[in-house]
Amino acid sequence: MTQLVAPLPQVWRPDRAKVGIVCLIVVESCIFLTFVVAYLFFIGKSSNGPQPADVLDLPPVIINSVALLSSSWTVVLAVRSLERAKHGAFLGWLLCTVLLGGFFVAGTAREWSALMTEDRLFISTNLFGTTFYSLVGLHLLHVVVGLVLLSGILLLGIGGRVRQSHVNAVDMVSWYWHFVDAVWVVVFMTVYVIGR
């Protein structure tokens, strides 16, 4: 007995890293959905304290959003450069991505600092504060995790440790980063458009 039956053509199987990251994105989407549902459920239910229309300032958030969404584009360029073994361009675009993500984090920090010091809005102030800080904070947490991953790759790349053969791993981090950006569109619509 060498084989159970006559050999069959090897069928196509998906890439395991891609399956894994897609599953992770499903999980993350469900967590976000939970907080988005809670946000929508509680719109207009705050009895006291600052209301969204009074304190949420749109222009800086829009600039922030543009920065974050552009970083999806730069990370694509970074992956493509690595695919073609253009290491300089890879590191450059990756650096751009990290800087744009960092700009977003700094922008959120400015927004939160103003909300806390000028408007006296905290997580315990009212339902708006509760849902706002938890939903935007959940997203911010994901941005920070993404930045840690991207910066790690950047540092390894500067040390010359990221080669063309690693393109799939880098690509998976970029998928996660695209997810973080796509979720921001949902969070933005929920908090700054519908919720305001």
Add this chain to the structure above:
Amino acid sequence: MAIAGHAEPLPSSLTLGARVHSWVVSVDHKRLGMMYVGFGLLFFLVAGLEAAAMRAQLARAGSQLIDPTTFNQLFTMHGTTMVFLVGMPILLGMANYLVPLMIGARDMAFPRLNAFGLWLFIFGALLLYYSYIGAQGLYGTSAAPDVGWFAYAPLTSRTYSPGNSTDYWILGIMVSGFGSITTAINLIATILVMRCPGMTLLRMPLFPWMMLVTSVLVLIAVPVLTGAQAMLLLDRSFGAHFFDTEQGGSAVLWQHLFWFFGHPEVYILVLPAFGFLNEIVPVFSRKVVFGYSLMVAATVAIGFISLGVWAHHMFALGLSPEMNSFFAASTFLIAVPTGIKIFTWLGTMIGGRIEFATPMLFATGFLAMFTFGGLTGIMLAVVPFDWQLSDSYFVVAHFHYVLFGGTVFGIFGAIFYWFPKATGRMLSERLGRWFFWILFLGFNLTFLPMHVSGILGMPRRIYTFQPDRGLDLWNLLSTAGVALQAAALLLFLWNVVHSLLRGKPAGNNPWNAWTLEWATSSPPPDWNFDRIPTVGSARPLWDVANPHDPDPSPEAHG
């Protein structure tokens, strides 16, 4: 045969420390699976002791054996343990052990993630039970969580649940939930990516199919619980108001989020047991499974519908009539694919040469008990009926018939079926039969009377009841059943220990089964298969034994 591997015994020179170390650092799916099952069985004993203590208190009216506070902790820990620390790890552990073997793979897709998931589960479980030592309770003494396994608001708020016991409940379940999620991701990737050549999805054994659907449910349901628990943690620790009605928050939101997780969770707990039956029933009926594609379709249908039935846990809440009607209808609907499965197993057994070995005894026990519990489930889907019996012992009886008579019977059937593969030795059949019948009697003696005490109006989760309400006899019978179940479990433990030491050697394929795990040695070598097998049908070992009459593959059947 060439694809069989040969296990090499560990060198006997290894010290005990080195042996333990080799288990702790292992990333082998078989060892991780066995550790899952071992820890699950350990917690099964703990949860059983908790249940026995409650039944001892309820043996007679007005008993003072256990005070109300302790009783609240007991039912909370019993429920939480059974769902999160017994059902989930044993089922995911069995999947961990079996899926790679059944699909002809050498390991899971992500072995290190697999080990990570196991240790998350173990530390989550320890965190939950550490609350007995570490959580300051109402009286300044140590305290376990006492808010019930579904932890309704506002009972979980700082006001009504001071101290840290509820925080331990949140964090322990959250951590072990992350473990379940990583295992689910791993199973999906393994099933989609690692199948051996020739194994199309429709030639895959049905157990991996059930695990695929289960894992997708885990991906969708468990994160919602994690999110809700994060909100509760924010409420309790940072003064947020999600579930705080005084500030406009909503206790109903918690119920929706919890049961959006909670109802798929019961299918997460029962679909793998369906998978065990799909392997056991055909082998002991000596027939190919009846309606393979129907079974797959019914499973996927259950997966979908189970995401839309959650509010049938909330009929007593006073939702709108439209909502109640919708969720009653969807609950009736999910009975249809479940019924299809029951008939599929019956169809497999009809005309078969049925052999009632212990695994088959448990499988048929499952069929009877699960169907019984399913029928009371349909009764509870009738909204006015549910209003009458919600939170009574009738509900307790219902879900023990599906989760004990269903899932736990399935698990014991699976343990008897695959123990020879995992250890190389058979469990004693004689002790196994005694175990089944004593457990079966004890189970029914405990839970059948609960239907009556429930209909008579006995509420669940109350530490005592009044005499002269007609409840005394039924409660005494329930408690008597526990003694039988305990005796059965002692018999099982003795069987395991005795068989590990002196059991009959199993050989590669003691049951004459047809799936790939039986093609390799018992226990399988670390690498599972010396050669990755190639298959041409859903029953590769049948094809080997009957080369002139190979199995038609399900696709050919259409």
